[in-house]
Amino acid sequence: AGVSRQLFKNFDYSRYHDTNVATTRRxxxxxxxxxxxxxxxxxxxxxxxxxxxxxxxxxxxLTCHPACDYSRSKLEAEVLLxxxxxxxxxxxxxxxxxxxxxDVDFSDxxxxxxxxxxxxxxxxxxxxQQRMSALSRRNFIDFLRYLIERNxxxxxxxxxxxxxxxxxxxxxxxxxxxxxxxxxxRPNRPVLPVPFWAIxxxxxxxxAALWKNKxxxxxxxxxxxxxxxxxxxxxxxxxxxxxxxxxxVFLDNPDKS
Numbered sequence: 001a002g003v004s005r006q007l008f009k010n011f012d013y014s015r016y017h018d019t020n021v022a023t024t025r026r027x028x029x030x031x032x033x034x035x036x037x038x039x040x041x042x043x044x045x046x047x048x049x050x051x052x053x054x055x056x057x058x059x060x061x062l063t064c065h066p067a068c069d070y071s072r073s074k075l076e077a078e079v080l081l082x083x084x085x086x087x088x089x090x091x092x093x094x095x096x097x098x099x100x101x102x103d104v105d106f107s108d109x110x111x112x113x114x115x116x117x118x119x120x121x122x123x124x125x126x127x128x129q130q131r132m133s134a135l136s137r138r139n140f141i142d143f144l145r146y147l148i149e150r151n152x153x154x155x156x157x158x159x160x161x162x163x164x165x166x167x168x169x170x171x172x173x174x175x176x177x178x179x180x181x182x183x184x185x186r187p188n189r190p191v192l193p194v195p196f197w198a199i200x201x202x203x204x205x206x207x208a209a210l211w212k213n214k215x216x217x218x219x220x221x222x223x224x225x226x227x228x229x230x231x232x233x234x235x236x237x238x239x240x241x242x243x244x245x246x247x248x249v250f251l252d253n254p255d256k257s
Contacts, residue, residue: 016073099166128174
Protein backbone atom coordinates (compact mmCIF):
# COMPACT_ATOMS: atom_id res chain seq x y z
CA ALA A 1 0.00 0.00 0.00
CA GLY A 2 1.71 3.16 -1.14
CA VAL A 3 1.91 5.92 -3.71
CA SER A 4 4.92 6.35 -5.99
CA ARG A 5 6.63 9.61 -6.80
CA GLN A 6 4.38 11.95 -8.79
CA LEU A 7 6.43 14.54 -10.66
CA PHE A 8 3.83 16.51 -12.58
CA LYS A 9 0.64 15.90 -10.64
CA ASN A 10 -0.71 18.14 -7.91
CA PHE A 11 0.74 16.14 -5.04
CA ASP A 12 1.87 17.79 -1.83
CA TYR A 13 3.36 16.22 1.28
CA SER A 14 -0.02 15.69 2.95
CA ARG A 15 -1.15 13.39 0.12
CA TYR A 16 2.05 11.33 0.31
CA HIS A 17 1.70 11.25 4.10
CA ASP A 18 -1.89 9.99 3.98
CA THR A 19 -0.82 6.83 2.16
CA ASN A 20 2.89 6.22 2.67
CA VAL A 21 2.91 7.13 6.37
CA ALA A 22 -0.60 6.95 7.80
CA THR A 23 -1.56 3.75 5.99
CA THR A 24 1.77 2.14 6.89
CA ARG A 25 1.17 3.05 10.53
CA ARG A 26 -2.32 1.55 10.45
CA UNK A 27 -1.11 -1.69 8.82
CA UNK A 28 1.71 -1.95 11.37
CA UNK A 29 -0.69 -1.39 14.25
CA UNK A 30 -3.07 -4.06 12.93
CA UNK A 31 -0.12 -6.44 12.55
CA UNK A 32 1.03 -5.68 16.09
CA UNK A 33 -2.46 -6.35 17.48
CA UNK A 34 -2.81 -9.63 15.58
CA UNK A 35 0.73 -11.03 15.87
CA UNK A 36 3.68 -8.87 16.99
CA UNK A 37 6.10 -11.62 15.94
CA UNK A 38 5.01 -11.50 12.30
CA UNK A 39 7.57 -10.33 9.75
CA UNK A 40 6.62 -6.82 8.62
CA UNK A 41 8.23 -5.84 5.30
CA UNK A 42 8.14 -2.20 4.25
CA UNK A 43 9.00 -1.11 0.70
CA UNK A 44 11.01 2.08 0.85
CA UNK A 45 13.27 3.72 -1.74
CA UNK A 46 16.93 4.61 -2.21
CA UNK A 47 15.64 8.17 -2.69
CA UNK A 48 15.56 8.51 1.11
CA UNK A 49 19.35 9.06 0.96
CA UNK A 50 18.88 12.26 -1.02
CA UNK A 51 20.06 13.34 -4.43
CA UNK A 52 23.32 15.15 -3.65
CA UNK A 53 25.58 12.23 -2.72
CA UNK A 54 29.35 12.60 -2.51
CA UNK A 55 30.32 9.01 -1.79
CA UNK A 56 29.61 5.91 -3.84
CA UNK A 57 28.46 3.25 -3.26
CA UNK A 58 25.85 4.39 -0.75
CA UNK A 59 25.47 2.05 2.24
CA UNK A 60 22.55 1.63 4.62
CA UNK A 61 24.55 3.39 7.35
CA LEU A 62 24.55 6.73 5.51
CA THR A 63 22.49 9.48 7.13
CA CYS A 64 19.40 10.13 5.04
CA HIS A 65 18.60 13.56 3.62
CA PRO A 66 15.48 13.09 1.47
CA ALA A 67 15.03 15.86 -1.05
CA CYS A 68 11.38 15.54 -2.09
CA ASP A 69 7.99 15.02 -0.48
CA TYR A 70 7.84 11.43 -1.71
CA SER A 71 11.15 10.39 -0.16
CA ARG A 72 10.41 12.33 3.04
CA SER A 73 7.20 10.33 3.44
CA LYS A 74 9.11 7.08 2.96
CA LEU A 75 11.70 8.02 5.57
CA GLU A 76 8.99 9.11 8.03
CA ALA A 77 7.38 5.68 7.65
CA GLU A 78 10.76 4.02 8.30
CA VAL A 79 11.17 6.09 11.48
CA LEU A 80 7.73 5.18 12.84
CA LEU A 81 8.42 1.48 12.20
CA UNK A 82 11.74 1.73 14.04
CA UNK A 83 9.91 3.23 17.01
CA UNK A 84 7.38 0.40 16.99
CA UNK A 85 10.29 -2.04 17.02
CA UNK A 86 12.01 -0.20 19.88
CA UNK A 87 8.73 -0.24 21.81
CA UNK A 88 8.49 -4.03 21.23
CA UNK A 89 5.26 -3.67 19.31
CA UNK A 90 6.75 -5.44 16.30
CA UNK A 91 9.58 -7.96 16.63
CA UNK A 92 10.55 -8.56 12.99
CA UNK A 93 10.84 -5.63 10.56
CA UNK A 94 12.62 -5.54 7.20
CA UNK A 95 12.89 -2.24 5.33
CA UNK A 96 13.77 -2.59 1.66
CA UNK A 97 15.23 0.48 0.00
CA UNK A 98 14.61 -0.30 -3.64
CA UNK A 99 16.82 0.86 -6.48
CA UNK A 100 15.17 1.96 -9.74
CA UNK A 101 12.77 -0.86 -10.62
CA UNK A 102 12.41 -2.03 -14.22
CA ASP A 103 10.90 -4.81 -16.29
CA VAL A 104 10.46 -5.53 -19.96
CA ASP A 105 7.00 -3.91 -19.75
CA PHE A 106 8.10 -1.07 -17.47
CA SER A 107 11.42 0.63 -18.10
CA ASP A 108 10.69 4.32 -17.49
CA UNK A 109 13.42 4.48 -14.84
CA UNK A 110 15.96 3.41 -17.47
CA UNK A 111 14.41 5.13 -20.50
CA UNK A 112 14.78 8.60 -19.07
CA UNK A 113 18.55 8.09 -18.76
CA UNK A 114 19.16 7.03 -22.34
CA UNK A 115 16.35 8.22 -24.63
CA UNK A 116 15.69 11.60 -26.21
CA UNK A 117 12.17 13.04 -25.90
CA UNK A 118 9.67 10.95 -27.87
CA UNK A 119 12.36 8.23 -28.14
CA UNK A 120 13.61 9.59 -31.45
CA UNK A 121 17.16 8.49 -30.65
CA UNK A 122 19.43 7.29 -27.86
CA UNK A 123 21.48 9.94 -26.09
CA UNK A 124 25.04 9.03 -25.19
CA UNK A 125 25.62 11.53 -22.39
CA UNK A 126 29.31 12.32 -22.13
CA UNK A 127 31.21 9.05 -22.49
CA UNK A 128 28.19 7.09 -21.26
CA GLN A 129 30.16 5.67 -18.35
CA GLN A 130 27.86 7.00 -15.63
CA ARG A 131 26.63 4.03 -13.62
CA MET A 132 23.38 3.43 -11.82
CA SER A 133 21.95 0.72 -9.61
CA ALA A 134 18.73 -0.81 -10.89
CA LEU A 135 16.42 -3.62 -9.82
CA SER A 136 14.58 -6.03 -12.06
CA ARG A 137 11.06 -6.79 -10.95
CA ARG A 138 11.78 -10.52 -10.78
CA ASN A 139 14.87 -10.00 -8.60
CA PHE A 140 12.74 -7.87 -6.30
CA ILE A 141 10.03 -10.53 -6.05
CA ASP A 142 12.62 -13.27 -5.54
CA PHE A 143 14.22 -11.35 -2.65
CA LEU A 144 10.84 -10.82 -1.01
CA ARG A 145 10.17 -14.56 -1.26
CA TYR A 146 13.65 -15.32 0.08
CA LEU A 147 13.15 -13.12 3.16
CA ILE A 148 9.79 -14.69 3.90
CA GLU A 149 10.90 -18.30 3.45
CA ARG A 150 14.49 -18.34 4.74
CA ASN A 151 13.49 -19.12 8.35
CA UNK A 152 10.63 -21.43 7.36
CA UNK A 153 8.34 -19.39 9.54
CA UNK A 154 10.38 -20.14 12.69
CA UNK A 155 11.29 -16.77 14.19
CA UNK A 156 13.26 -17.03 17.42
CA UNK A 157 14.73 -13.55 17.77
CA UNK A 158 13.95 -9.91 17.19
CA UNK A 159 15.22 -8.30 14.01
CA UNK A 160 15.21 -4.83 12.49
CA UNK A 161 17.13 -4.73 9.21
CA UNK A 162 17.42 -2.24 6.39
CA UNK A 163 18.53 -3.49 2.96
CA UNK A 164 19.50 -1.73 -0.24
CA UNK A 165 17.93 -3.95 -2.91
CA UNK A 166 19.29 -3.98 -6.46
CA UNK A 167 20.62 -6.23 -9.19
CA UNK A 168 24.03 -7.72 -8.45
CA UNK A 169 26.03 -5.02 -10.27
CA UNK A 170 25.31 -1.47 -11.47
CA UNK A 171 24.99 -0.61 -15.15
CA UNK A 172 26.62 2.09 -17.24
CA UNK A 173 24.33 4.18 -19.42
CA UNK A 174 26.21 2.88 -22.47
CA UNK A 175 25.51 -0.71 -21.38
CA UNK A 176 21.80 0.12 -21.15
CA UNK A 177 21.83 1.65 -24.63
CA UNK A 178 23.60 -1.38 -26.09
CA UNK A 179 21.14 -3.79 -24.47
CA UNK A 180 18.15 -1.79 -25.66
CA UNK A 181 19.43 -1.57 -29.23
CA UNK A 182 19.87 -5.35 -29.38
CA UNK A 183 16.47 -6.02 -27.86
CA UNK A 184 13.42 -6.92 -29.91
CA UNK A 185 11.26 -5.10 -27.36
CA ARG A 186 13.01 -1.72 -27.65
CA PRO A 187 13.40 0.57 -30.68
CA ASN A 188 16.66 0.35 -32.63
CA ARG A 189 17.35 4.08 -32.82
CA PRO A 190 20.55 5.93 -33.77
CA VAL A 191 22.85 7.10 -30.98
CA LEU A 192 23.45 10.83 -30.58
CA PRO A 193 26.52 11.86 -28.52
CA VAL A 194 25.72 14.76 -26.16
CA PRO A 195 28.48 16.57 -24.22
CA PHE A 196 27.82 17.46 -20.60
CA TRP A 197 27.92 21.21 -21.30
CA ALA A 198 24.98 20.82 -23.69
CA ILE A 199 22.99 19.01 -20.99
CA UNK A 200 23.77 21.80 -18.54
CA UNK A 201 22.59 24.54 -20.90
CA UNK A 202 19.41 22.63 -21.81
CA UNK A 203 18.50 22.07 -18.17
CA UNK A 204 19.15 25.70 -17.28
CA UNK A 205 16.60 26.68 -19.90
CA UNK A 206 14.20 24.11 -18.49
CA UNK A 207 14.78 25.41 -14.95
CA ALA A 208 13.85 28.92 -16.08
CA ALA A 209 10.60 27.59 -17.56
CA LEU A 210 9.83 25.38 -14.55
CA TRP A 211 11.11 27.66 -11.81
CA LYS A 212 8.83 26.08 -9.21
CA ASN A 213 10.59 22.76 -9.86
CA LYS A 214 14.11 24.17 -9.97
CA UNK A 215 15.43 21.67 -7.42
CA UNK A 216 13.99 18.79 -9.44
CA UNK A 217 15.69 20.08 -12.60
CA UNK A 218 19.01 20.25 -10.74
CA UNK A 219 18.54 16.68 -9.55
CA UNK A 220 17.92 15.65 -13.18
CA UNK A 221 21.34 17.01 -14.14
CA UNK A 222 22.96 15.00 -11.35
CA UNK A 223 21.17 11.81 -12.37
CA UNK A 224 22.25 12.24 -15.99
CA UNK A 225 25.90 13.01 -15.31
CA UNK A 226 26.87 11.30 -12.03
CA UNK A 227 27.01 7.75 -10.66
CA UNK A 228 24.17 6.61 -8.39
CA UNK A 229 25.31 3.28 -6.96
CA UNK A 230 23.87 1.71 -3.82
CA UNK A 231 25.81 -0.84 -1.81
CA UNK A 232 23.91 -4.15 -1.92
CA UNK A 233 26.47 -6.22 0.03
CA UNK A 234 24.14 -6.54 3.00
CA UNK A 235 21.46 -8.03 0.74
CA UNK A 236 24.00 -10.44 -0.80
CA UNK A 237 25.27 -11.48 2.66
CA UNK A 238 21.84 -12.95 3.43
CA UNK A 239 22.70 -15.63 0.86
CA UNK A 240 20.38 -14.24 -1.80
CA UNK A 241 21.80 -13.96 -5.32
CA UNK A 242 19.92 -11.92 -7.96
CA UNK A 243 19.52 -13.85 -11.21
CA UNK A 244 18.20 -11.24 -13.60
CA UNK A 245 20.24 -8.57 -15.35
CA UNK A 246 19.28 -5.93 -17.88
CA UNK A 247 20.61 -8.24 -20.60
CA UNK A 248 18.56 -11.25 -19.48
CA VAL A 249 15.40 -9.17 -19.16
CA PHE A 250 15.57 -7.31 -22.45
CA LEU A 251 17.52 -9.71 -24.66
CA ASP A 252 16.27 -13.15 -23.59
CA ASN A 253 12.88 -11.93 -22.37
CA PRO A 254 12.30 -15.07 -20.25
CA ASP A 255 8.85 -16.09 -19.12
CA LYS A 256 8.21 -14.31 -15.80
CA SER A 257 5.27 -16.41 -14.75
